[in-house]
Amino acid sequence: MQDAVTVITADNAPDRSQGGERLRVIWRNIFPFVVVGAIWEIIAWSGIFPRRLFPTLEEITTSFVNLTITGILPHHAIETVIRLLTGFALAAIIGVTIGVLMGRSRRAEDIFLPLVSIGAPIPGLAYAPLFLLWFGLGNLSSVLLVGFVSAFPIIFNSWTGVKAVKEIWVRSAQAMGADDRRLFRHVILPGALPYILTGMRLGLAQAWRILVAVEMLAAVPWGLGWLIFGARKFLNTDTMMAGIVVIALIGLALEKFVFQKIENYTVVRWGMISS
Amino acid sequence: MTEPGSRRRSLVRGTLSLLVAAAAYEALARSGYFAPALLPTLPTIAHTLFAGLADGSLIEHAAFTLYRVMFGFALAVVVGLPLGILMARFQSVQNFFLPLVSAMMPIPSFALVPLFMLWFGIGNLTTILIVFYAATFPMIFNTWSGVRSVNPIWLRAAGAMGADEHRLFWKVIIPGASPFIITGMRQAFLRAWIAVVGAEMIAASDWGLGWVIFDAKEFLNTDTMLASLIVIGIIGFVFERFVFGSLERTTVMRWGMVRATKG
Numbered sequence: 001m002q003d004a005v006t007v008i009t010a011d012n013a014p015d016r017s018q019g020g021e022r023l024r025v026i027w028r029n030i031f032p033f034v035v036v037g038a039i040w041e042i043i044a045w046s047g048i049f050p051r052r053l054f055p056t057l058e059e060i061t062t063s064f065v066n067l068t069i070t071g072i073l074p075h076h077a078i079e080t081v082i083r084l085l086t087g088f089a090l091a092a093i094i095g096v097t098i099g100v101l102m103g104r105s106r107r108a109e110d111i112f113l114p115l116v117s118i119g120a121p122i123p124g125l126a127y128a129p130l131f132l133l134w135f136g137l138g139n140l141s142s143v144l145l146v147g148f149v150s151a152f153p154i155i156f157n158s159w160t161g162v163k164a165v166k167e168i169w170v171r172s173a174q175a176m177g178a179d180d181r182r183l184f185r186h187v188i189l190p191g192a193l194p195y196i197l198t199g200m201r202l203g204l205a206q207a208w209r210i211l212v213a214v215e216m217l218a219a220v221p222w223g224l225g226w227l228i229f230g231a232r233k234f235l236n237t238d239t240m241m242a243g244i245v246v247i248a249l250i251g252l253a254l255e256k257f258v259f260q261k262i263e264n265y266t267v268v269r270w271g272m273i274s275s
Numbered sequence: 276m277t278e279p280g281s282r283r284r285s286l287v288r289g290t291l292s293l294l295v296a297a298a299a300y301e302a303l304a305r306s307g308y309f310a311p312a313l314l315p316t317l318p319t320i321a322h323t324l325f326a327g328l329a330d331g332s333l334i335e336h337a338a339f340t341l342y343r344v345m346f347g348f349a350l351a352v353v354v355g356l357p358l359g360i361l362m363a364r365f366q367s368v369q370n371f372f373l374p375l376v377s378a379m380m381p382i383p384s385f386a387l388v389p390l391f392m393l394w395f396g397i398g399n400l401t402t403i404l405i406v407f408y409a410a411t412f413p414m415i416f417n418t419w420s421g422v423r424s425v426n427p428i429w430l431r432a433a434g435a436m437g438a439d440e441h442r443l444f445w446k447v448i449i450p451g452a453s454p455f456i457i458t459g460m461r462q463a464f465l466r467a468w469i470a471v472v473g474a475e476m477i478a479a480s481d482w483g484l485g486w487v488i489f490d491a492k493e494f495l496n497t498d499t500m501l502a503s504l505i506v507i508g509i510i511g512f513v514f515e516r517f518v519f520g521s522l523e524r525t526t527v528m529r530w531g532m533v534r535a536t537k538g
Contacts, residue, residue, distance in 0.1 A: 028370050029374045030374075031370075031371070032370075032371050032372065032374050032375045033374065033375070033378070035371075036375065049394075053393050053394060054394075106285070107288065109285070110284075110285040110288035110289050110292065111288060111289075111291075111292040112292070113289065114289040114290075114292055114293050115292060115293070115296060118293075118508070121508050121511040121512040121515060122504060122507055122508040122511060123468055123469040123472045123473070123507065123511065124469070125469060125472050125473040125476065125485075126472050126484075126485065126488060126503075126504050126507050127504070128476065129476070129488050129489050129491070129492035129500055130488075130497070130500055130501070130504070132492060133313055133492060133495070133497060133500075134313060208381075208383060209383040209384070209385070209466075209469070210383070210385075210469070210473075211383075212383045212385045212386045213383070213385035213388070213473045213476075213477065216385065216388070216389070216477055217476060217477065217489075224386075225385070225386070228386060228389050228390070229389050229477075231389070232389040232390075232392060232393060235393065237390070237393060240389060240390050240393075241390070243386070244382060244386050244387065244390065247382055247383065247386045248378065248379070248381060248382045250381075251380075251381025251382055251383070252377075252378065252381050254381065255380075255381050
């Protein structure tokens with residue numbers, strides 16, 4: 001199947017100009033959204049569902065533009081992103097430290113592994129009410145929870161990464177006279193980095209997935225999760241949809257500009273993934 | 276250091292670290308520095324846990340949660356698996372669905388909870404749909420990349436040995452893609468498990484472990500919260516270890532495919 005298709009496109013390619021080909025690709029990517037949008041419009045206009053609950057695309061666009069111009073939507077988005085980054089930074093610092101310690105020292109591994117293994121399988125959100133009781137409603141709880149949840153994949157991956165550094169690299173570095181510090185900086189860290197970055201990627205993805213729900217539960221004053229949740233009370237479905245669109249855009253941006261960049265960077269620079 | 280000796284030593288250290296953590300918690304709880312309602316002692320938590328298990332309420336909550344997560348997960352497998360296979364086998368299907376899937380995947384499922392609450396009310400339907408939304412995408416993506424990564428040489432070899440489409444599909448493509456499919460199921464279940472707890476908290480009905488935790492917060496029943504947390508952790512652990520672990524052993528490992536997951 002795959003082969004046949006590539007042959008067909010290869011045959012067609014010379015007839016078309018470069019621009020036509022690009023237009024075709026763009027159209028191919030947009031086409032599904034046009035179809036889904038059209039179905040949405042038809043359902044919205046047909047009146048099967050109340051208009052308040054199922055707004056038309058025009059209404060969603062209008063409220064999106066209005067909220068953006070008045071600065072409400074950007075404010076919510078910025079608060080959410082700041083919360084995400086603060087929580088994630090916390091998780092990265094603590095997670096990498098614990099993970100590397102666990103990988104390097106047998107004693108640290110024995111001490112931390114049972115604790116981490118017990119904490120990891122519980123979905124992070126289940127801790128949310130507990131954190132709310134302990135640290136109160138608002139920013140502190142949500143940032144701490146996001147940090148706590150995203151720390152687990154970072155710990156696990158850093159630990160695996162340090163353990164996966166080939167024994168022979170460590171020994172040859174030592175034979176060539178590297179002291180502990182240089183061994184760590186020039187052998188162990190670069191060797192474990194692809195794993196650590198994978199862990200960070202997973203951690204960030206998890207933080208992002210959970211943050212929206214945390215914002216709904218923790219009643220933070222600003223934030224996209226809160227925007228959506230608050231809009232529900234007033235049946236502002238168009239505002240909710242606008243919020244969801246922004247969330248999707250931020251998620252897409254994280255995926256395209258952060259996760260894929262990290263992956264390319266590690267693959268290209270260290271050539272570690274294939275080995 | 277002999278192998279059994281070092282094993283025993285790490286076992287001792289592990290137990291010791293758990294004991295120290297428990298003792299530290301207990302000391303903190305009994306110190307009176309924090310309100311006992313917020314930081315119940317370990318015996319209180321154990322008591323609540325066993326009382327909940329004994330009168331069956333905790334078990335019933337767990338049953339509701341399991342029902343929702345399994346329903347949503349099964350739906351995700353039923354939709355995601357064929358869609359992933361179709362996307363990998365037919366270019367036109369891929370052209371249509373890939374942009375949609377890539378655009379919807381980064382939306383956290385919880386963002387849809389308020390919307391679904393308006394559309395479908397609170398309760399089972401909303402929760403199951405949220406679980407379904409959370410679990411479908413890893414299922415689709417992993418199946419898709421699994422089928423595409425089936426070594427073309429195997430396909431050609433099977434074709435040369437006279438396999439028809441039907442047998443090619445069942446004997447080569449499905450086993451070849453199975454490590455990815457099982458990874459997809461694992462990821463899907465993990466996400467479903469997170470989603471069900473969150474959805475139960477927000478779209479509160481009257482049963483379910485997530486709801487118990489959130490409801491207990493209102494009455495400062497921290498012991499109930501921690502007891503349900505333990506149940507949630509145990510169920511998640513059992514699924515991850517035993518269900519998917521044994522699934523992996525009976526399929527992928529028996530077919531000798533496990534190396535493919537790493538490569």
